[in-house]
Amino acid sequence: MNPFLILVLVVLMGMVVVSLVRGIATFLKSTRTDLESPNSSGPSEMQLKQNKLMFQRILYQGAAILLVALVLFSKR
Template structure:
């Protein structure tokens, strides 16, 4: 069972890093105009991408934690 879960864990860890880097890249592309826009204008495209990457990172981290928990229970 660990032969299947360890590669899944590695894949989840890679996806966490990828989504983190994409989120940081979207943050870096945000311009000063995006930050100074009125709130009534709604979120910009880069702000929506940042949120999307944050939720993806949280999801991948959660899956990785579940995989680690399964590995710990399976090793007993």
């Protein structure tokens, strides 16, 4: 496998882990904040940040899967 593609794959996998951890930390923080605050309408700032981080994780995972598929198909 091309060393450049391996490096890109490792970076993408690292970004998946980083965005997952940040999303979980934001989720825990937003849960605490939501429990302590009075009821309000609409999503809070922390919930919007959590959605953004989880969407980033999905994008990184998709890119990593596409890269692996590209590598597998190029080996044929």
